[in-house]
Amino acid sequence: MKNIYLIDVTNRDGVQTSRILLSKLAKTMLNLYLDEMGIFQSEIGFPTLRHEVNYINANLELAKEGVFKNIRLEGWCRAIPEDIELTFKNCPDIKHLNISISTSDIMLKGKFRSRKTWDDIVNSMVEALRLAKSLGAETVGVNAEDASRTDIDRLIEFTFAAKENGADRFRYCDTLGADDPITIYQRIKKIAEAIKFPIEMHCHNDLGMAEAVSVAGAQGAIESGVDAYINTTINGYGERAGNCDLVSTILALKYSHGFGEKVHMEERVDLKKSWKIARYASYAFGIPIPIAQVGVGANAFAHESGIHADGALKDRRNYELYDPEDVGRGEPELLQTGRIITTGEYGGLRGFRHVYDDLGIHFHDDREARKILELVQYANLHTQKPLTDDELRFIAEYPKIVSKVLTVTRKFK
Ligand SMILES: [Zn+2]
Numbered sequence: 001m002k003n004i005y006l007i008d009v010t011n012r013d014g015v016q017t018s019r020i021l022l023s024k025l026a027k028t029m030l031n032l033y034l035d036e037m038g039i040f041q042s043e044i045g046f047p048t049l050r051h052e053v054n055y056i057n058a059n060l061e062l063a064k065e066g067v068f069k070n071i072r073l074e075g076w077c078r079a080i081p082e083d084i085e086l087t088f089k090n091c092p093d094i095k096h097l098n099i100s101i102s103t104s105d106i107m108l109k110g111k112f113r114s115r116k117t118w119d120d121i122v123n124s125m126v127e128a129l130r131l132a133k134s135l136g137a138e139t140v141g142v143n144a145e146d147a148s149r150t151d152i153d154r155l156i157e158f159t160f161a162a163k164e165n166g167a168d169r170f171r172y173c174d175t176l177g178a179d180d181p182i183t184i185y186q187r188i189k190k191i192a193e194a195i196k197f198p199i200e201m202h203c204h205n206d207l208g209m210a211e212a213v214s215v216a217g218a219q220g221a222i223e224s225g226v227d228a229y230i231n232t233t234i235n236g237y238g239e240r241a242g243n244c245d246l247v248s249t250i251l252a253l254k255y256s257h258g259f260g261e262k263v264h265m266e267e268r269v270d271l272k273k274s275w276k277i278a279r280y281a282s283y284a285f286g287i288p289i290p291i292a293q294v295g296v297g298a299n300a301f302a303h304e305s306g307i308h309a310d311g312a313l314k315d316r317r318n319y320e321l322y323d324p325e326d327v328g329r330g331e332p333e334l335l336q337t338g339r340i341i342t343t344g345e346y347g348g349l350r351g352f353r354h355v356y357d358d359l360g361i362h363f364h365d366d367r368e369a370r371k372i373l374e375l376v377q378y379a380n381l382h383t384q385k386p387l388t389d390d391e392l393r394f395i396a397e398y399p400k401i402v403s404k405v406l407t408v409t410r411k412f413k
Contacts, residue, residue: 001264002264004230004253005040005227005229005266006269007040007074007231009042010030010042011027011043011045013243014233014234017239018239021285022285023284023382024052024055024405026280028058028394029388030280031071031073032067032068032394036069038070038273040266041073041096042071043231044074045076047075048087050090050410056073056091057091057404058404059073060073067398072095072096075091076099076100077099077100080124081128084099084131084132095138096137098143100145101121101145102121104147104150107145125161126161126162129166129167141200142167143173143200144159146176147174147175148173148187152187156194163195169197169200170191170195170197171202172184172217174201174204177203181213184201185216185219188220192220192225196226198226198227200229200230201213201229203243204241208241210241210243210244210245214230215253218263232245232246232249234247237285246278247274247296254271271326275296275327280390284385301324343355344376345380347380349366349373352372352373356369361393361396371399372395375395376395378406
């Protein structure tokens, strides 16, 4: 049976979203947490965007040093040769790319103002794809933006051209969140049966069905004998009404009647890391987790009404599909309510050493401690929220990488 793999796009689709922001240090932490969770690939950002370059190269260095265990780090750019050139100029070590171009008639007319014909679209994609491979890309996913509003025969032609020219996957983008589970299942099946090529689902939540259409599309792919990939974001952060939520997707694949035993999700995926990653993303983005959020919301395992509480107390299976522990919940949280010493933007050596002593990290001498303290100050200047224990550990362990992550250089005239 074919597999379902998860590609998280929080660090690309999530961060490009209006009115929500993430620091480069937090993006790096998310890549580390996604790796720890066993996610197949992280779309880490935009190699053509100047302020992303140091962060991306620093993360690629971490990968080279073996700090990431398994996750693939992938960059996103447009499927035009100029973007591919710039990507490899900025980030020569990048190995995985997803390249994107609009394919729907409505976007050809509305975005390109009919300056591009359908053949221009296919040719641009092919040219960009071949260039990316020739410059060292090991894998390239080819994205059809607005695939859900694109004529199916055209999508088949596009996917065929991608496969013929060395692509590794086709990304079906339900850019406007317009698909429903039945339609996407049928469309993905048609493409998969025609081309026999792995397909990524990239679905948005404008109709409240992002997870439903993603898993239905994936089912269409695996039933047709090809691997399926689902694009997710942590807590569903993404353009407009958001993307397909990571934790909900794993839960749906594991526990829904239609999937459960019947599909193979990549085995590395560790659902128990859900609580940690969802809470960190919420903290780092500065967006509270909704009370009814799947798996990680405050009410996901709460029972009060007479019949429900009685039933849950008799046997939790009466009202729960899975346990809080399955998503990594249930640990009591110890909050410091008395005196606390913190370190950060305006911290000094004494407090800094106290904090790190508590984390079990000790420095050889004052010189070394001062160096890390300065980095902590700058990291905190950069995140503008109290640094977490994991962030402090990461800074002390990889100071060179962190200083790169924190550095943005650009001279404005
Ligand atoms: Zn998107």
